[in-house]
Amino acid sequence: MNLNAYLSGYADGEGCFCVTINKSKRHVFGWEIRPSFAVAQNRDRAEVLWMYKQRFGCGSIRSNRSDKTLKYEVRSVRDLVERVIPHFEKYPLLSSKRTDFEKFALVCKKMSCGEHLTEKGFREIVEVVFTINDGKRKYPKEAVKI
């Protein structure tokens, strides 16, 4: 069986391509843009999370606070661009979640080139981020001022 296709199917249901934006004094413009790919599962059937970790060769598996689930997560922009995104480009999602993935990939690639460190690039990335996952976010777009 093709494990790559299996992992894409699993991620179509259970995976999340997220980009959070949080206030941060340590970051240029006062905001941290943090993309991540994550898959969570009940601890008693979390075997597939280890398959992601092995296949992608990056990321980490941690307990959620509730301790009933485990979460596989990749936060490194470099790992996302070099390992995670190429997988989903080769074995694409078949649901409309693919649209979110494509925006997510765009954000990661821009960040990988350092575009978020320029005012123009930062603004462009924020515009894209607010269209991912129906735009439900901690801060409204108007709050992310630079």
Added chain:
Amino acid sequence: MNLNAYLSGYADGEGCFCVTINKSKRHVFGWEIRPSFAVAQNRDRAEVLWMYKQRFGCGSIRSNRSDKTLKYEVRSVRDLVERVIPHFEKYPLLSSKRTDFEKFALVCKKMSCGEHLTEKGFREIVEVVFTINDGKRKYPKEAVKI
């Protein structure tokens, strides 16, 4: 990409191999044993449900009461035995959900042979059913008397 592997991966996360047991005057021994394979998804990214329906050539897609999700479901024992189960035997689940699938398949095959219509077969099937999905069920095993 291999759609069969994709559908198995998706089902590993989102699918349910369930057997419900309910009181029924219309059934032998006063209980209906009803296996089903189901996959639910938010309406706005439910494309994969249609792929199951097309690939398996059986089952139906319906709105859940909440109307926010759609559910693909196969209830026909014949379709389960002839179409759904062979798929997951050829493209197996990779998590421990596979154990539930194997018990589910056993129940379906026994029912397909009419074993649930004999007292011995009925008791055997009930024993298996109560070990699926951690045995969380509407009626306790002791209640299912014949």
